[in-house]
Amino acid sequence: MKIGILGAGEIAHEMAKTVAGMEDCEVLAVGARELLRAEGFAKEYGIPRAYGSYGELVEDKEVELIYIATPHSHHYQHAKLALEAGRHVLCEKAFTANASQARELFALAEARGLFLGEAMWTRFLxxxxxxxxxxxxxxxxxxxxxxxxxxxxxxxxxxxxxxxxxxxxxxxxxxxxxxxxxxxxxxxxxxxxxxxxxxxxxxxxxxxxxxxxxxxxxxxxxxxxxxxxxxxxxxxxxxxxxxxxxxxxxxxxxxxxxxxxxxxxxxxxxxHSGYQYEVAAAAKAVREGRGECPEMPHAETLRILELCDRLRDAWGVRYPFE
CATH class of the missing domain: 3.30.360.10 (Dihydrodipicolinate Reductase; domain 2)
Incomplete structure (x- = not known):
């Protein structure tokens, strides 16, 4: 399974280390907002391709699965970018900022026949x-x-x-x-x-x-x-x-x-890393033509996000983009 990492922050480093220890997966490319940062990341982990924009990464047709490692405020935007480019997506938790964003992404993935899952690692251990x-x-x-x-x-x-x-x-x-x-x-x-x-x-x-x-x-x-x-x-x-x-x-x-x-x-x-279980599950789902993982199905991601929305509403916590 050829993986592209979207983002080059702390969790992206953990994922690069994880995949490096797996036999049936490899990180083919990394994308960051700046080319120099992507190149430095790629050099550190022996990744063949580095892109200075997320758009370039998702357009690489040899990348099968995009792992989204940006802040959760941007998960919706970046998952949508990857799905619209025809890429399967494994998105770091929290899956999106709210349930409405998640519903739209799940509908898009289903319409395109693509895998989309939340990397809530606890569920896969x-x-x-x-x-x-x-x-x-x-x-x-x-x-x-x-x-x-x-x-x-x-x-x-x-x-x-x-x-x-x-x-x-x-x-x-x-x-x-x-x-x-x-x-x-x-x-x-x-x-x-x-x-x-x-x-x-x-x-x-x-x-x-x-x-x-x-x-x-x-x-x-x-x-x-x-x-x-x-x-x-x-x-x-x-x-x-x-x-x-x-x-x-x-x-x-x-x-x-x-x-x-x-x-x-x-x-x-x-x-070597607890994250390999979620990667392996996502790769298995992609190979089998399934749109979600049984360990963390779409309905469960939505249920947790709906609960988070309900809690934030009670606290008066609202994000500017909502």
């Missing part, structure tokens, strides 16, 4: 499947609630403070705890409650979110871009609980019984 299997098998009885917190002291990063770049904690890191809740509790949300502390520029700095699912199951979530947290989570059941070391990676998983005794511990399998 082996430990996500392991966690769901434990819950399905009744390792802790009936799941009744969960809690999760994610926090990074990253408010000094300019793009995260900027409304025009869809800044704030929710779309950058809050989506991880929302996806974690979805992985463990499903999609049947009946009630959403939240509170938010705004940054001086008007974006969300930290938030507390309580989701009530069918049957009274609850998820209590926290995201913060001004302070660190352990990124941990706890899933509580009628016969025990599972402690999740990192909700982004769903690992390690520690299973405790009704007496709070540790009865099992599951570690993530060794790998």
């Amino acid at each position: 082996p430990m996500k499947a392991k966690l769901q299997q434990l819950l399905h098998d009744g390792a802790i009885g009936q799941v009744r609630s969960l809690s999760a917190s994610i926090g990074y002291a990253i408010s000094d990063i300019p793009r995260l403070r900027e409304p025009a770049l869809a800044g704030g904690a929710l779309l950058d890191i809050g989506v991880y705890v929302l996806n974690f809740a979805a992985i463990a509790l499903g999609e049947e949300i009946e009630k959403v409650e939240s509170s938010c502390q705004l940054y001086g520029t008007g974006v969300d700095a930290c938030e507390s979110i309580t989701l009530t699912f069918r049957g009274g199951r609850m998820a209590v979530l926290h995201a913060n871009m001004t302070a660190l947290s352990d990124r941990g989570g706890v899933i509580c059941g009628s016969e025990g609980y599972i402690r999740v070391g990192d909700v982004e990676t769903c690992a390690p998983l520690e299973v405790y019984d009704g007496e709070r005794r540790l009865v099992a511990r599951h570690e993530a399998p060794p790998c």
